[in-house]
Amino acid sequence: ARWEATSSIGLAGNQMVTANFSFQPTQMWNVRWSTGYSFTEKEFTDHMLVFTRQLHDWDANFDFVKAQNGNFSFQFRVSLRANPDIKFDYHQRSNIRQQP
Numbered sequence: 001a002r003w004e005a006t007s008s009i010g011l012a013g014n015q016m017v018t019a020n021f022s023f024q025p026t027q028m029w030n031v032r033w034s035t036g037y038s039f040t041e042k043e044f045t046d047h048m049l050v051f052t053r054q055l056h057d058w059d060a061n062f063d064f065v066k067a068q069n070g071n072f073s074f075q076f077r078v079s080l081r082a083n084p085d086i087k088f089d090y091h092q093r094s095n096i097r098q099q100p
Contacts, residue, residue, distance in 0.1 A: 015039040028054045043068065057081050070094075 016039060022032040030052040036045035051062040055078075063075040073093035080086040 014041070016045060041068075 016036055018034065018036040020032070020034045022030065024030050030050075032048075032050040032052075034046075034048040037043070038045050045068045047064075047066045049064045053060045053062075057080060059079055059081055061075070061077045063077075064072065065074075066072045071094050073091065075092075076088075076090040078088045
């Protein structure tokens with residue numbers, strides 16, 4: 001397992017920390033989770049979860065991203081390792097608008 005965290009001060013003095021965690025539960029699976037937390041806003045900024053699976057000569061990726069405003073996206077990709085141009089992509093996203 002690998003764990004990494006960084007902190008920064010962005011525009012308008014926004015203080016935040018980002019964290020990345022990755023591990024390999026089996027020989028063919030990899031998992032990566034990334035998130036950010038704003039101490040200024042006192043809430044998480046985003047989450048990203050990526051699952052990667054090796055399937056013989058193919059790689060499959062399952063990505064889930066949730067933004068601070070509640071929007072999310074899901075992506076499924078399969079590609080041939082020897083020729084990455086041979087692939088299948090599926091992408092879905094929400095358009096949630098927060099009330100003022």
